[in-house]
Amino acid sequence: MNLKGILSVATYPGLYKHVAQAKNGLIIENVSDGKKCLAYATSRISALEDISIYTTDGDIKLSEVYASLYKVLDGKATPFNPKKASNEELTDLFTKALKNWDKDRVYASDIKRAYLWYNLLLENGLLKPEEKEEEEKPAAEKAAKAEKTAKAKETKAEKTAEEDGAITVKKRTRKKKTEE
Numbered sequence: 001m002n003l004k005g006i007l008s009v010a011t012y013p014g015l016y017k018h019v020a021q022a023k024n025g026l027i028i029e030n031v032s033d034g035k036k037c038l039a040y041a042t043s044r045i046s047a048l049e050d051i052s053i054y055t056t057d058g059d060i061k062l063s064e065v066y067a068s069l070y071k072v073l074d075g076k077a078t079p080f081n082p083k084k085a086s087n088e089e090l091t092d093l094f095t096k097a098l099k100n101w102d103k104d105r106v107y108a109s110d111i112k113r114a115y116l117w118y119n120l121l122l123e124n125g126l127l128k129p130e131e132k133e134e135e136e137k138p139a140a141e142k143a144a145k146a147e148k149t150a151k152a153k154e155t156k157a158e159k160t161a162e163e164d165g166a167i168t169v170k171k172r173t174r175k176k177k178t179e180e
Helices: 062-072 087-097 106-125 132-179
Strands: 006-009 016-022 025-030 036-040 045-047 052-055 058-062
Touching: 006 025, 016 036, 016 052, 052 062, 062 087, 062 106, 087 106
Parallel strands: none
Antiparallel strands: 006 016, 006 045, 016 025, 025 036, 052 058
């Protein structure tokens, strides 16, 4: 799951996409309705890709939690309304998706917010499983491109060195001619 560019702003409801940098904040676009607005630099802005969930083994990225939840729910939304669901319903499904979540440090309100965001992202088509083969292809393409770039730079450096050598030779011959 790729959550890059998706933001949560503390004073605004819902989720937002980062559109551009402004002089005094960020220009953001609402995921649901597409309306743009300004999130001021003083607002508490959190990138979803940076959010983690506490587990007994450490932390796990929210994208990995969503990938697991996506598998458990077969790509569908939660079967209940997260706002009205009981704590038992919230924690039961969360336990299916993430067996080792830390029950002391992850509160029901955190789980509820995670479900709300999951449903919102799924509803707007921003939550898609990533296939490993698709990830490997761009990596191979990037490596090939980097290799071509390195060769091009090397060739350019050699060419520049040759030109510099030619310029130095020309200067020397001019000096000799003037001395004679």
